[in-house]
Amino acid sequence: MRPKVFIAKKVPKEVEDYIDQYCDYDTWNGSGLIPRNELLKVIGNSDGLLTNREYINQELLDSAPRLRVVSNISVGYNNFDLGAMKSRGIIGTNTPTVLDDTVADLVLGLMIATARRIPELDRFVKAGQWRGVVGEELFGTDVHHRTIGIIGMGRIGECIAERAKFGFKMRILYCNRTRKVDVENRMGVEHCSMEQLLQESDFVVLMTPLTPKTVNIMSDREFNLMKRSAIFINASRGETVNENALIKALAEGKISGAGLDVYSKEPIEPHNPLLGMQNVVTIPHIGSATAQTRFDMAMLAAENLVRALMGKEPPNLVPELRESVK
Structure with a gap:
């Protein structure tokens, strides 16, 4: 059975196509960020989550019993509750270098x-x-x-x-x-x-x-x-x-x-x-906001996500969650 992924923000079609080669997926098609209450409703059967700002805490993990991997489209990962993720053995990744x-x-x-x-x-x-x-x-x-x-x-x-x-x-x-x-x-x-x-x-x-x-x-x-x-x-x-x-x-x-x-x-x-x-x-938090860099970040996040779901160590594993990789 192919792993199930939820994409919590709009990403380029090429990124969706890449994920589609390895996983089944759903995506948020609304404008802006997905509302928290909506995400908690739809993430229940997901093995992986592609996001960049959503706070990954115990509340979210309780709503996603199958979740194994969270891939951030960001170099930062201060949205990760590392303690909660460690306790569940959740893999977390980020997107350094490309930005x-x-x-x-x-x-x-x-x-x-x-x-x-x-x-x-x-x-x-x-x-x-x-x-x-x-x-x-x-x-x-x-x-x-x-x-x-x-x-x-x-x-x-x-x-x-x-x-x-x-x-x-x-x-x-x-x-x-x-x-x-x-x-x-x-x-x-x-x-x-x-x-x-x-x-x-x-x-x-x-x-x-x-x-x-x-x-x-x-x-x-x-x-x-x-x-x-x-x-x-x-x-x-x-x-x-x-x-x-x-x-x-x-x-x-x-x-x-x-x-x-x-x-x-x-x-x-x-x-x-x-x-x-x-x-x-x-200026409005635009450090990485060029078309090419945002594309590269989204694709790298997708590659991290797929690799982890395939049981391999992702290239950009968050160090504090390394023990989650078996």
Whole structure:
């Protein structure tokens, strides 16, 4: 009997066709994300689940007694209740590597957009306010030859460092759970404490995964350590930042600006003070949002799912759930 799969979000036809070669499947055909109560109703006879945001907890597992594999279309897997999944022997997978360059491109774009005030000046021109020579009040900040501090030197962090070093000739500081001597030798980046990174960087880029230890890793103390001229960039997860502390730092001029792809609550609420700040660039969690990268992520997630359901170790097994593979 072929395994049964539920696809909880819209994916390209090629991805469905690939799954169809090995599994029977149902898919959510509604707009947006499938409502939680609807998913709990339809997942009961599924052996595998393809998703990217659905919280995989005891409630969902109780509604899916046959479930063996959950494949995330995401590099992150903070939607996995690892304890609950371990207790059931559920295999979990993610989609690293295929989005590294795309996210790194976006981070550099956020840095340039914030430093050179591109969205603000775009609005200035379109509002008909450009009537002569641009004065100092609209000047931006250079990116080249400045110091960038990267908090979290994973694969994406390395891609950011490469662009900053060889494209913009920047000095690169980093802090990470483990020191990356090979990266230091290859690119001349400098390992340091988080305190030194915050004090010396012109751009602080947060790229750490979301874990219990990284929740609010940037808060009042950290923003107070930054240069008043520094710019903060977050393309990790919104919960890694104490958003009230960030708003306070920006409002009081403790830092110069921020470029944000993620927020403590998403979609961002319309009354959030960040939306009224000219020195903040806000984009809607689009780190991996190009057509090619999203296709590659969906296909990799499908390959992970099928391989696990066929009784083989998937290429991108979540490390904490490795013992679930028999």
